[in-house]
Structure formats: structure tokens, C-alpha cells
Amino acid sequence: MNSNDEAPTTPPGTAGFNVREFARTAHGSHRGRLDLASLAEEPLDTDSLRLVRALRDMERTTLHRVRDLLVTATHKDARVTAFLTTWMFERYWIADALDAVLDASPAAHGLPSSAGPARRVLAERRERRGPIRRSLIANITGTQIVAEHVTTSLVDEWITQAAYRRLPGVSPAMASIIGPVVEIKQRHIHFLAEEAELRLGRSARARRITRRALRRSAWPLGSVDRSRHERTFFERQVFGDQSGRAEAARIRAMVAALPGIGPGVASTVESRLLP
Amino acid sequence: MAFDIDKYAKNSTAVQWADLDFDEFERDPLSEGTLRTLRYMCDIEYHTVCYMRDLLTTPSHNEPAVGTFMTMWNREEFWHGEALAAVLKRHGVRIDFDELKATRLKLGWQDRLGTVKQTAMSRLVGHDFVAVHMAWGAANEWSATAAYQRLAALESHPVLVPLLKRIAQQETKHVAFYASQARDRLAASKKARKVARFALEKAWGPVGSGVMSESEVTHVMTHLFAGPEGRKLIRDIDAHIAKLPGMDGLRIVEDSMDKRGIAA
Numbered sequence: 001m002n003s004n005d006e007a008p009t010t011p012p013g014t015a016g017f018n019v020r021e022f023a024r025t026a027h028g029s030h031r032g033r034l035d036l037a038s039l040a041e042e043p044l045d046t047d048s049l050r051l052v053r054a055l056r057d058m059e060r061t062t063l064h065r066v067r068d069l070l071v072t073a074t075h076k077d078a079r080v081t082a083f084l085t086t087w088m089f090e091r092y093w094i095a096d097a098l099d100a101v102l103d104a105s106p107a108a109h110g111l112p113s114s115a116g117p118a119r120r121v122l123a124e125r126r127e128r129r130g131p132i133r134r135s136l137i138a139n140i141t142g143t144q145i146v147a148e149h150v151t152t153s154l155v156d157e158w159i160t161q162a163a164y165r166r167l168p169g170v171s172p173a174m175a176s177i178i179g180p181v182v183e184i185k186q187r188h189i190h191f192l193a194e195e196a197e198l199r200l201g202r203s204a205r206a207r208r209i210t211r212r213a214l215r216r217s218a219w220p221l222g223s224v225d226r227s228r229h230e231r232t233f234f235e236r237q238v239f240g241d242q243s244g245r246a247e248a249a250r251i252r253a254m255v256a257a258l259p260g261i262g263p264g265v266a267s268t269v270e271s272r273l274l275p
Numbered sequence: 276m277a278f279d280i281d282k283y284a285k286n287s288t289a290v291q292w293a294d295l296d297f298d299e300f301e302r303d304p305l306s307e308g309t310l311r312t313l314r315y316m317c318d319i320e321y322h323t324v325c326y327m328r329d330l331l332t333t334p335s336h337n338e339p340a341v342g343t344f345m346t347m348w349n350r351e352e353f354w355h356g357e358a359l360a361a362v363l364k365r366h367g368v369r370i371d372f373d374e375l376k377a378t379r380l381k382l383g384w385q386d387r388l389g390t391v392k393q394t395a396m397s398r399l400v401g402h403d404f405v406a407v408h409m410a411w412g413a414a415n416e417w418s419a420t421a422a423y424q425r426l427a428a429l430e431s432h433p434v435l436v437p438l439l440k441r442i443a444q445q446e447t448k449h450v451a452f453y454a455s456q457a458r459d460r461l462a463a464s465k466k467a468r469k470v471a472r473f474a475l476e477k478a479w480g481p482v483g484s485g486v487m488s489e490s491e492v493t494h495v496m497t498h499l500f501a502g503p504e505g506r507k508l509i510r511d512i513d514a515h516i517a518k519l520p521g522m523d524g525l526r527i528v529e530d531s532m533d534k535r536g537i538a539a
Contacts, residue, residue, distance in 0.1 A: 019372070020357070026350075028287075063345065067331035070328035071328060071332065075328050078321060078372035078375035079372040081324040082321075086350065088346050088349070089346055092343070092346045
């Protein structure tokens with residue numbers, strides 16, 4: 001908010017991730033490469049389909065996420081907004097590819113409705129704020145909020161990556177569909193990880209704001225607006241078995257390794273992932 | 276005429292310029308005045324994301340067609356910024372993201388309160404506020420198209436002209452979306468017509484005013500629209516706006532020229 005606070009938010013020009021190159025090589029529609037015929041021959045099981053639908057819904061709420069970032073000082077950072085522009089575009093087409101999978105799967109019609117009452121958790125109440133309150137509160141926080149945004153987005157990408165990893169093993173057709181999606185998202189992770197590292201490393205205030213956000217977020221981001229049973233399904237499907245718990249532990253370790261975040265916050269994040 | 280959003284999304288691309296010989300700018304550089312105008316246009320294109328933010332605080336983005344459009348439109352405009360930045364770079368003018376950030380930081384409290392005011396307004400008039408945004412967006416996109424086409428007509432540069440035409444062509448698609456949205460939504464609600472008319476009449480200004488300094492706004496408007504031919508284009512934009520339901524008789528673009536003393 002004051003000039004001292006603005007100064008340390010910009011990563012140096014030597015940052016490794018090239019946003020312009022990322023924008024130039026953005027991935028659009030996947031429709032041409034999807035092996036949907038094989039999906040008809042070897043249909044997906046109900047739980048995998050339901051996970052595809054959950055991921056599709058998450059990719060589709062991108063605009064909502066972008067709004068929550070842009071009503072804060074994050075919108076002033078042209079490098080971050082340049083990233084968000086391409087990120088939105090790629091997520092749009094990932095959602096479209098998952099839509100195609102659902103359309104090609106007759107069993108998708110039999111899935112339980114995703115609508116239902118939300119889970120009310122006191123710790124998550126800050127996520128239910130509307131744009132006015134977000135904007136007012138974030139304006140007090142100032143430009144260090146960018147650190148919170150890139151870090152929570154990074155953790156969110158780690159979590160959805162764990163979910164995507166559940167799918168390729170289901171069938172060769174799914175492997176061919178999901179493989180490139182995971183690769184696309186790997187670039188998002190690269191940018192977010194680099195930004196988080198730099199911004200947290202530089203400012204105690206950024207670390208404080210980010211720790212608070214990590215402790216209070218509903219994972220994956222946007223979950224506060226999802227039904228109780230869909231959230232439970234996701235936690236069970238992605239983190240419920242032994243390999244899922246190992247994934248959650250891996251995420252905890254990555255969160256703990258972020259500058260100034262610490263093992264306590266990382267354990268809170270892990271505990272929120274488990275069913 | 277309905278706007279085919281799926282077709283638009285499928286065909287949405289970054290504007291291309293790799294096939295244009297940018298070395299031509301070294302042999303035949305652009306004038307100072309033109310570079311100044313391009314610089315303005317470039318900044319505005321990059322700032323589209325700030326305008327999108329305002330749209331996102333209305334209930335509109337929950338509608339799939341609007342969400343799809345915003346995703347593609349925001350990216351196309353970003354690429355217009357990149358294309359113009361590439362032209363400027365050949366003239367020794369570097370536009371980097373940090374500098375754009377500085378412009379946004381300078382906006383200060385006015386901009387910070389912007390979201391709150393927008394959201395509060397949009398709550399007050401609810402869904403009808405989307406119509407206001409669409410009418411506003413249509414006025415902006417008509418202006419942008421006219422600006423690119425006019426600059427292409429004023430210049431004879433063999434590389435700049437085709438690039439401007441490519442950009443203008445994408446802008447006409449944006450016009451089609453905003454205008455069709457505005458038309459339908461305004462036709463459906465008397466309150467929307469009233470609020471949109473009030474907002475355009477009281478608050479509309481040339482694209483970039485409020486973000487760029489007034490001296491730059493005046494330079495660009497004079498460069499592109501001074502004189503009888505420019506004024507005719509300005510009147511055409513007003514005529515398009517006036518055809519939207521409830522907007523008859525508005526002459527906001529011409530008024531904004533008169534206010535800045537741009538000669539007719």
C-alpha cells in the first residue's frame with residue numbers, strides 16, 4: 001500500500017519462466033487428438049467418470065478464480081495478468097476436453113447429481129466472501145497479496161495434479177487424453193512455484209498473509225461452493241487409499257519446503273485433504 | 276443475428292505477424308506521431324484484463340457464453356498488445372510488464388474503489404447491470420475498430436497496414452458479440468435501458484481515458500479523428516450506439532471529441 005510495500009514484489013528480470021514464450025505456445029482445443037472411440041469400447045468406471053466431472057468443474061470455475069484475484073492488487077502486476085490470460089485459455093480447453101470425455105461416456109448420465117448442500121466449516125469462512133469484501137480487505141493488504149495468490153494457486157495445482165494422476169492408469173485411452181493435460185499444467189506449476197518462491201522469500205508480510213490463507217483454504221480452491229458429498233467423494237477418491245495418503249504426504253512436504261511456511265501449516269493443509 | 280460463441284472460441288487465435296517482414300520498419304520507420312498513437316493502443320490492449328475484472332464482478336460471467344467470450348477476447352486483446360509491442364520494439368521503444376504495472380499502480384485509490392463501486396452498482400441494479408456493461412463494451416469495441424481502420428487508412432506502410440487490418444478484423448468480432456448481447460438485454464428490460472443510457476451519457480469516455488493521461492488521449496484522438504473524415508467516423512460510431520434499444524439520440528463519442536477540442 002505504501003511505496004515501501006510495493007518495492008519488493010517484482011521478481012527480477014532474470015526470472016526463469018518466460019511468460020511471453022508461455023503465451024506464444026499456449027495449447028488450445030484438444031478435440032482433434034482425443035481418442036474417444038476407445039472410450040466407447042472400453043468405458044470408464046463410475047468413480048473415474050465422477051472424478052473427470054469434478055476436475056472439469058474445477059477447470060471451469062477459472063473465471064471465478066480470476067475474478068477473486070483481479071479485484072485485489074494482483075491485477076496490477078502485468079506479468080501475473082499476462083500469465084493469467086493464457087492460464088485461463090488453457091484451462092478453458094482442458095475443461096472442454098474433459099467435457100468431450102463425459103459426452104463420449106454413456107455412464108456419465110447415471111452419475112449422482114453434483115448439486116447439494118455445502119459443507120460449512122468455520123475455518124473456511126473467509127472463502128465465502130464476495131467481491132466487495134475481498135476487494136476492501138485486499139486493498140488493505142496491498143500488493144503482497146500476490147504472494148498469497150500464487151502460493152494458494154500452486155498448492156491447488158499440486159492437489160489437482162494428484163487427482164489427474166489417478167486417471168491414466170484406468171485405460172490406455174485415458175492415458176493418452178490425460179498425459180498432455182498434465183504436461184500443460186506442469187507449466188502452470190512452474191510459473192506459480194517460481195513466483196511463490198521469490199515473493200515469499202522476500203517479504204515477511206507476504207509469508208504471514210500466505211500462511212493464514214493456506215491454513216484457512218478449502219481444497220481444491222473453490223470447494224466452498226461445491227456440495228458436501230462431492231467434496232467427500234474427491235477426498236476419498238484422490239487421497240483415500242494408501243497411495244492417496246502418500247500423495248497427501250508428498251504435498252505436505254512440498255508446502256513445508258516453501259520459504260517461511262513451516263511444518264505446522266503444511267500439516268494443516270494435509271489434514272484438510274484427507275477424507 | 277445470434278453470435279455463434281462455439282465457433283468464435285474454436286477459431287479464436289493470437290493475431291499473427293511472423294509472416295510480415297518487420298525489417299521493413301528499419302528501412303522505413305514510422306513517424307513519431309504514429310508511434311505515440313501505437314504506444315497508447317498497445318497499453319490499452321494490455322489493460323483489457325482490468326476491464327475484464329469489472330465485467331467479472333457482475334453476475335454475467337456465470338453465463339457460459341459470456342464466460343467463454345471473456346476468456347477468448349481477453350487473450351486476443353493481449354496479443355494485440357504483443358503485436359504492437361513488437362512494432363514499437365523495432366523502433367527502440369520497449370514495453371515491459373513492469374512498466375505496465377507502474378501505470379496500474381499510479382491509478383491508486385480511484386482504481387481500488389473501482390471494484391467496490393462497480394460491484395455495489397451491479398448489486399443495486401442486479402442482472403440488468405450486465406446490459407450496461409455490454410452496451411459500454413460495444414461502444415468501446417466500435418471505437419477500437421474505427422481507430423485501427425482509420426490508422427490503417429492514414430498510413431501507407433506495407434507492414435503496419437496489414438497488421439492493423441488483422442487486428443481490426445478481430446475487433447469486429449468483439450463488436451458483434453457485445454452489440455448482440457447489448458441489443459438483447461436492453462430490449463428485454465426497461466430498467467436496463469434507463470441505467471445504460473444514464474451510464475453512457477454521464478460516464479463514457481474514449482477508450483483509455485481515465486487510464487492514460489489526458490494529453491495522450493488528446494494526441495490520439497486528434498491524430499486519428501480530427502478533420503471532416505475523422506468526424507464522419509465518429510458520427511458513425513454514435514449512429515451504431517444510437518441504434519441500440521433505448522439509446523436513440525445519444526452522441527457520446529462526438530461529445531467527447533468536442534469536449535477535448537478535436538476539430539471537426
